[in-house]
Amino acid sequence: MDAMNATLAALGTPRRREILRLVWADERSAGAIHGALPDVTFGAVSQHLRILFDAGLVSCRAEGRRRFYRARRRALGPFKSALEAQWAGALDRLKVLAELEEARRGPRAGIRTHRRRR
Amino acid sequence: MDAMNATLAALGTPRRREILRLVWADERSAGAIHGALPDVTFGAVSQHLRILFDAGLVSCRAEGRRRFYRARRRALGPFKSALEAQWAGALDRLKVLAELEEARRGPRAGIRTHRRRR
């Protein structure tokens, strides 16, 4: 997969754009990112971070047991301004929430799925 | 779904970017687009065209029984230059083919799926 495909695939979901936004201005630990996204598990956040990292859209700095992520704004090139423009609107956060709700998929929180071996 | 989400979701697959490229410089009929994509059915192309149209990334002009599609380059804003840059490379067509092959999903051509009522 070339860089363009990885970039556009990674940016193709509202969830990952929300994560990218959280690490846009400052770096944040994976746990802090998860804390800002109350409707998703830590595991899911970690998976999205990996996709963003593999696409080269975020950097990762280990410090102790934490890992700090930060948007690689230069790597986003022409997409940088488009994302910033969208995030500029004051009511945008509400739109993003509605959009996330609309775009949700997969099992819902609290639904029991399966049990793993002990 | 806001415009940004529709745009990035539509651009998120190599197949739709390939279609967009085909209608980048000149308009083409749906059939001509299908003709340039030998590994996909006309129906699948039509579905992709609808997604691109709904996202506002292509325009559609009916003439007789044909429909001519064309990229709405202005609507692509900051993505325009990124796409053009990727398409500029001479060997890019080969890369796109490899990428499409890698990204293929769904039933393969020739596999019998089901039979509809007569």
Place this chain on the structure above:
DNA sequence: ACATTATTTTAGTAAATACTAAATTAATTA
């Protein structure tokens, strides 16, 4: 060593997606 904390990875599930083949719609032509 053991427990705690932070994160990743794995295994499994539900939903979305990309696709095919067939049916349908619509415009043109015989």
Place this chain on the structure above:
DNA sequence: TAATTAATTTAGTATTTACTAAAATAATGT
């Protein structure tokens, strides 16, 4: 009118994806 052509839409399937919960990994602290 019926046949032909161009395209869309529908119904059904396989694959991918986004997710959860649990297990595993890794660093730190006791």
